[in-house]
Amino acid sequence: MENNQALHGALFKDLETVITEKKDQRDPLIEVLHSAQEIFGYLPAEVQKFVSEKLDIPLAQVYGVVTFYNFFSMKPRGKHVINVCTGTACYVKGAPRLIQMLKEELGIEMGETTEDKLFTLTSVRCVGACSLAPVIVIGDETYGRIDSRKKLKKIIDSYRE
């Protein structure tokens, strides 16, 4: 527990350094939140409060930004975030079915993280790879034309190794 607290303190110190560096920029909030999410892995209420106080921005505004953008998360995320594209082309080409297969494969709902903290399942708007629809993005990798459970399982399994 003490170790946890020390670790926590160190993370807040890192965040404070980032805030000091960026606070005089024109619109520092989004950049600071990005860094905060990199440091903590997600943006719990206490981190949002810290950012709000240090940047002197109302907490409601910080919360508004965190909840508006899909790439910010208020819950801990898994090691790999699986983003299912739910843009029009992917939707038409089977994104709903793909989501259903992913839920079954991982045993979680959208927005949730597997118990082993390996995967988080979430959705994104069009990622610009419509010709490959339906598409999922994991980290920097885009996987397209996922039209069978077998194909999907092969991709997921490669992250389990």
Ligand code: FES
């Ligand atoms: S709609 Fe999915 S990549 Fe464009």
